Amino acid sequence: MTERTVWTILILAMIAMAFSRTMFDPSQSAGREYVKQVDGEWVKADLIDRNAGIAEVSYDRTAGLWIAAVFTLCIFSFMYRDNPFYKVAESTVVGVSAAYYMVVGFWSTLVPNLFAKLMPGVIQQWAMPGLSPEIEPTGIYYIVPLILGIMLLMRLVPSMSWISLWPLAFIIGTTAGLRMIAYLEADFLSQIENSFVPLIVFTETGIDYWQSFQNTFMIVSILSCLVYFFFSIEHKGAVAGVSKFGIWILMMTFGAMFGMTVMGRIALLAIRLEFLFREWMNIRPY
């Protein structure tokens, strides 16, 4: 039996199981999305709404549920190896996400922050009734980002692509200027400020030894790590020892970061499995 045959049988078996579960689920919940109308909008209905007789199966959302489940399985199929199912899902995610971010950028940034500043009257009549139609005194300045934006789009025209360097330079320059101040304030200064903690902590009953140890340990650890990052002097003698301790702290930090990252990914995985088992196939512990 060839590999292809085995996979075909497995996939057909999965499809058959999914359909049989959908057909014979006692609560008629598997593979279906129920909706009810609330103030004219169709929202997800729960079991109570179904028992009350006000919910109905939504065909477009049911189709969506199946598509989401199939896409999820397609992505998981990459764990075996690259395959056409994965590639279809991958191509879809590229197309949908590019368009999604374009639409979000258009409606949440360009319309309210650019067009509404330049032509408030038109935008108010068209898409933002709550906007004042009066142009702000500073509104005319927004012609600058509009021109820079058009210059940026020149990148699509090969002979004119050099023009896009100007807005790019604006982006780079403003990012450098804004980030420099922001990082100095938020990271550099505030991190140093927060590290000024008492090495010996006094309480009403005397010295809090545990808190004092924690504070001292933390400050020694920070300084040791900084010594390790200080490459202007050679790490030997006492400096090498301190730097070694700094490496140990950094290793433990990386270990903690790694642990948290793995936990985060596993949580995401659990959510996807929950989607497949509970939302799609309605398989629950009770």
Added chain:
Amino acid sequence: MRRTVPLLIAAICGIVLIVTAFIPATVSWGETAAVWFDILAAIAFILGGGNLLKIHLRRVSDQSEGWAYSLITVVTFLLTLGVGLFKLGISPGSDQEFYGETFAHLTVEQMPEELTFDLPVSLAAELLDEEIPASVRQQFSVKIEDKTVTQLRFRGWMNGGQRQDLLNLHQKLDWQCAIEQLADLAAIPDQLAGEVRYLPDHRALSVSGSLNEEEETFLRNISDSQSWQRATDRLVERSRAVTSYPISTPPESFLVPQSYEDRIILTENNIDVIGPVGPEMKAALVDVFPRTRPFTEEQVQQYVDELAALPGGLTDVQKNTTAGLLKSDWTADQLIAALNDAGVRQERTKSACELLAEMQAGEKNLQLTVPPTEPDVTLNAAQEDYIQQTVSNSDSDLSAMVQTLSTLGDWLPAQEAALQSFLQKTPTIPMRNRLIASALITGGETLSEEQFEFLLAGYREQHNWQEQMYGLMVKSHQVKYPWSGEYIAVGSPFWWSYEYAFKPLTATMFSLLAFYVASAAFRAFRAKNFEALLLLGTAFIILLGRTFAGVMLTSGLPESLSAFRLENITMFIMSIINTAGNRAIMIGISLGIVSTSLKILLGVDRSYLGSGDE
């Protein structure tokens, strides 16, 4: 030139922003630059989309390897983009549609002279150095002579928000008094108040509900100007349009509300309404279902017995849950407390003109409020007893308690309003029963069909009636801003592509990393030396400490050794070691950012300009 200009742009923009951050008057430049940055980032997404389309269309047209996948990318991209940009299937924003109101186009310039209100004043001209609020900019103007404001002018009626905006412009009493006088002058006449208003931002004269003949005559008599008469004609025509809407049998207790009797005709399967239905009218039409009231012990027991007697019965847990929920309804004591709160007399805030008069009379210690002259009204024993007895009596009409309460003791209009407001906030019996049904099926318990019917029949009726009345409201409404809906409104095609394609695909992609991180860790993390051991050990403790089993493992340790319990070790690692390491890394990163930024701004690092070979 091609490379020098970008270098100069980057350097000037960056250095100017750094300098402005240290000058208080120019700090906002940074915020403006951040907005411009966002705009360019949004345009960069368009650029990204354009590039994507260009590359994949070329692959499709060349039929190069994998062109079918490129076709999928192009199709999904164009579909999502189309439905998102054109807001397909999205209803107008319900909060921006002015349901229940009819608009007639009328610009501020078309406002009749009769509605131009002038107030002679004598105010310092520098008061108007401040920017006039956007809400009144079209209607408000001043006349200035010799650095003195000699006249304030307002075109059209002034609403409460506009009055407040103008008052907020300055705290000086002479200004505020002038605005109060102007607001009184430009106030909408009593005959039209609450019905007609002018919305300058929408360039519209608006009427709520239906314009009656008296209001029409009054409106017409304001001015003979052509534009005003035309606007009035339009309001009359549109606000008296009849909407016919098919309905099922109304709820048993439904009666057309008295205040809308002249606008509604109810037939067997139809409801005809004159003019547009607004949210208040809809609320009055759907407010026909009985509301909950406190249950006595016997009533609770009777309810539980009745439900338990139906096929399927109830478990002890379900009985307790039902009784608990019935007892957690509102109580008579809560109502009494609300009425006593409403009986506290409020201080009256003095107007700016009163304060100005006091100041001009020589008063130096100005009091902003006038204390109440009469004592507070607290419910007496007879009134409290009456409330206690009435609320649990299912035959009594709670909203009619007002008449008896006012005869039993002191009673204020504010308390009457508080009573109605309190009763309005109590849930309806169908909604209470829905809550009970929902609570009874949690934890794997179930109910029989008869029990569901007992609990949910009223909910079904209430829901269906509410939706019919909503349908009536929408049908009687003329859409004013069809593009005002949220671009990602639930149920729209764009929402669909986000919910069923974008979200599951991206989440699954990231979740897949769990396997790869684990597999990479297995291959790469060998405890070859002490540092690697520390990394592995810490990761192991963190992973284990975040699981139920990990905590269980060390839960047997005695109190004296509690510091070695896994959750405490995890906490120590996260709060001390991880904080210390991260702090050092962040300090390093910030120094790195500063040096990189300086290199870019000074033109040392020019990598962003590319190789120049393009």
